[in-house]
Amino acid sequence: xxxxxxxxxxxxxxxxxxxxxxxxxxxxxxxxxxxxxxxxxxxxxxxxxxxxxxxxxxxxxxxxxxxxxxxxxxxxxxxxxxxxxxxxxxxxxxxxxxxxxxxxxxxxxxxxxxxxxxxxxxxxxxxxxxxxxxxxxxxxxxxxxxxxxxxxxxxxxxxxxxxxxxxxxxxxxxxxxxxxxxxxxxxxxxxxxxxxxxxxxxxxxxxxxxxxxxxxxxx
Amino acid sequence: xxxxxxxxxxxxxxxxxxxxxxxxxxxxxxxxxxxxxxxxxxxxxxxxxxxxxxxxxxxxxxxxxxxxxxxxxxxxxxxxxxxxxxxxxxxxxxxxxxxxxxxxxxxxxx
Numbered sequence: 001x002x003x004x005x006x007x008x009x010x011x012x013x014x015x016x017x018x019x020x021x022x023x024x025x026x027x028x029x030x031x032x033x034x035x036x037x038x039x040x041x042x043x044x045x046x047x048x049x050x051x052x053x054x055x056x057x058x059x060x061x062x063x064x065x066x067x068x069x070x071x072x073x074x075x076x077x078x079x080x081x082x083x084x085x086x087x088x089x090x091x092x093x094x095x096x097x098x099x100x101x102x103x104x105x106x107x108x109x110x111x112x113x114x115x116x117x118x119x120x121x122x123x124x125x126x127x128x129x130x131x132x133x134x135x136x137x138x139x140x141x142x143x144x145x146x147x148x149x150x151x152x153x154x155x156x157x158x159x160x161x162x163x164x165x166x167x168x169x170x171x172x173x174x175x176x177x178x179x180x181x182x183x184x185x186x187x188x189x190x191x192x193x194x195x196x197x198x199x200x201x202x203x204x205x206x207x208x209x210x211x212x213x214x215x216x217x218x219x
Numbered sequence: 220x221x222x223x224x225x226x227x228x229x230x231x232x233x234x235x236x237x238x239x240x241x242x243x244x245x246x247x248x249x250x251x252x253x254x255x256x257x258x259x260x261x262x263x264x265x266x267x268x269x270x271x272x273x274x275x276x277x278x279x280x281x282x283x284x285x286x287x288x289x290x291x292x293x294x295x296x297x298x299x300x301x302x303x304x305x306x307x308x309x310x311x312x313x314x315x316x317x318x319x320x321x322x323x324x325x326x327x328x329x
Contacts, residue, residue, distance in 0.1 A: 011255035014267055084263025085300070086256050211262055212272075
């Protein structure tokens, strides 16, 4: 009757419940959308080409900060009051640390590719260039590692979406030019991920209503 | 009494001495969750296990009375928060319960 209780499945189900609110999906989607929207905003803000990189950087930062704020506030004011709080074991914490290491290495890799392209060590051409391929492969690896350590399976798909967005950028560039190719490429897949997140969020809100005050404190 | 009959009687005897505090399905589920999670609050357990407020509260009281769980009050911001943790006694009792049940079912003839 009880001997087959799978404790790992219980722990995994408890852990995964934190990802059913769609907030991480919205965050990842906004990260991808950021690559499409930020250059457009930068171009609108500043038509002076010599300052365009600065305005791009400012736009990237603003949207990135906004994405973090949405994630943080969502978890604090939407998820935690409905789902409650739990502290997971050291094994789960070590998986989280491994994910952080993977992100760190990925960021270093991305920075390295950026420097190599900026210094023209790797030539930047209008065909499918090395930087785009590296970005795509990096995204697949990072998201797959994140999905594996976090037991968050949708991230496997999102890694491929990141890579596919690069391909769409390259395919659309001859037709819409630079800037709008990013809007299309990153916008399509970023938008899809955000919509998936919103769908999960709506389902989460329907499933978990706000508890009464006594339930929340267990008194 | 043959050896097989004696063995079966021994197994049934061991089952009657099983820890009845843990041996209730809802309490067993609570113990299992707290065994794999470091700590959880009342709401989290309620959402995971699917018990009502009153039902969960009653089972937690029994587990606390047996010394298997303890209630830790902490603050999240300015709001008081109640976290539930499995005690060492509770952890040992749960492991013993699992071992007993596993031995019982492993020894059963196919």
